[in-house]
Amino acid sequence: MNDAIGCYVHIPFCVRKCAYCDFNSYSGYTDAHIARYVAALTQEIRQTTTATSVDTIFFGGGTPTAIPATDEAALLRAVLETLPIAPGAEITTEANPGTMDVAHLAVLRDAGFNRISFGVQSFDPGLLKTMDRIHSADEARNAVKAARAAGFDNVSLDLMFGLPRQTLKQWQYSLQEALALETEHLSLYSLIVEEGTGFYTLQQKGKLPLPEDDLAADMYEMAVEIASAAGYEQYEIASFARPGRECRQNRHYWRNDPYYGFGCGAVAYLDGARRMNLKSPAAYSSAVESGSDLTLSVETLTPEETMAETIMLGLRLTRDGVSRRTFEGRFGIDPRVKFAAEIETFTRRGLLELAGDSLRLTPQGVFLASEVMVAFV
Numbered sequence: 001m002n003d004a005i006g007c008y009v010h011i012p013f014c015v016r017k018c019a020y021c022d023f024n025s026y027s028g029y030t031d032a033h034i035a036r037y038v039a040a041l042t043q044e045i046r047q048t049t050t051a052t053s054v055d056t057i058f059f060g061g062g063t064p065t066a067i068p069a070t071d072e073a074a075l076l077r078a079v080l081e082t083l084p085i086a087p088g089a090e091i092t093t094e095a096n097p098g099t100m101d102v103a104h105l106a107v108l109r110d111a112g113f114n115r116i117s118f119g120v121q122s123f124d125p126g127l128l129k130t131m132d133r134i135h136s137a138d139e140a141r142n143a144v145k146a147a148r149a150a151g152f153d154n155v156s157l158d159l160m161f162g163l164p165r166q167t168l169k170q171w172q173y174s175l176q177e178a179l180a181l182e183t184e185h186l187s188l189y190s191l192i193v194e195e196g197t198g199f200y201t202l203q204q205k206g207k208l209p210l211p212e213d214d215l216a217a218d219m220y221e222m223a224v225e226i227a228s229a230a231g232y233e234q235y236e237i238a239s240f241a242r243p244g245r246e247c248r249q250n251r252h253y254w255r256n257d258p259y260y261g262f263g264c265g266a267v268a269y270l271d272g273a274r275r276m277n278l279k280s281p282a283a284y285s286s287a288v289e290s291g292s293d294l295t296l297s298v299e300t301l302t303p304e305e306t307m308a309e310t311i312m313l314g315l316r317l318t319r320d321g322v323s324r325r326t327f328e329g330r331f332g333i334d335p336r337v338k339f340a341a342e343i344e345t346f347t348r349r350g351l352l353e354l355a356g357d358s359l360r361l362t363p364q365g366v367f368l369a370s371e372v373m374v375a376f377v
């Protein structure tokens with residue numbers, strides 16, 4: 001097993017809050033807020049004393065490209081100079097198409113970012129407006145071209161389905177527009193209305209006309225069909241990649257591997273504990289500046305909980321599933337013994353399969369993944 005782990009760096013700023021967003025992100029910031037936060041984040045990174053090497057680094061948010069490119073480049077430099085980096089590490093930044101141009105992206109590429117993930121969500125102008133996205137469909141197309149011009153050869157796009165009043169035809173259009181951009185990776189995922197979001201408020205008032213479940217299921221099926229026909233391999237429930245272009249950072253999460261986490265609200269999973277930093281950028285920055293504890297919460301998992309989570313997360317990997325040998329090497333018990341009843345139930349229903357070393361969802365099981373995964377926890 002590869003012992004290198006992942007590293008997540010959080011940039012919490014966004015030009016505007018999207019209607020569906022429950023991430024730890026904030027609009028209405030100033031240059032001074034950014035400068036203070038970048039200084040604090042740099043300090044947190046440089047104070048790291050553990051020395052497990054990393055083979056993936058992921059700048060997420062928020063919108064990492066909402067801060068000056070030179071700041072993001074300096075933060076990456078802090079990571080590269082502090083942690084041991086495995087050769088060929090995957091280094092990703094998320095980006096919002098409305099927040100950068102070729103010159104900005106060239107700074108990031110020169111700094112060492114070798115993968116970029118654009119939150120596009122839709123190519124339909126009406127749906128972009130409904131979601132409160134700050135960019136147009138053309139800006140999304142131009143962003144991918146700008147990334148190519150800046151030297152990125154590993155580009156991902158996110159699209160969402162199950163949006164208010166979205167039709168199957170609109171979804172098909174967005175998928176086709178995304179395919180035309182020939183990115184290496186696609187994340188195609190369903191809207192989930194989270195408490196505290198603009199969409200949640202509308203839903204409470206009965207003003208959020210979401211597609212019926214059957215239509216949303218048809219959209220997912222269409223995504224799988226269209227992406228597969230275009231040569232993308234579905235390797236995770238919502239992720240599709242050209243051969244060899246899977247997101248390695250996310251694979252760490254789905255294998256329940258440890259990871260570093262830096263920044264406000266970031267979670268680090270080290271030594272069997274998940275530790276979350278203070279969420280507010282101001283509170284986080286103050287804590288770093290005064291040398292006080294950054295921790296908002298710590299969750300220490302029992303071996304039983306870790307095993308259940310490892311199965312639940314691993315089943316998201318539709319192609320690889322959970323490696324029985326790796327599981328047994330980590331926990332000292334074969335998952336077929338530990339979860340005999342659950343595996344028997346879902347195998348009999350045709351939703352799970354044991355294929356060689358792998359315990360994974362069947363193609364039919366992928367459509368009922370939540371039901372299967374919940375049974376293990």
Ligand code: SF4
Pocket residue numbers: 013014016017018021022023025061062063096119
């Ligand atoms: S750009 Fe992303 S992180 Fe920022 S508000 Fe929109 S969905 Fe949330």
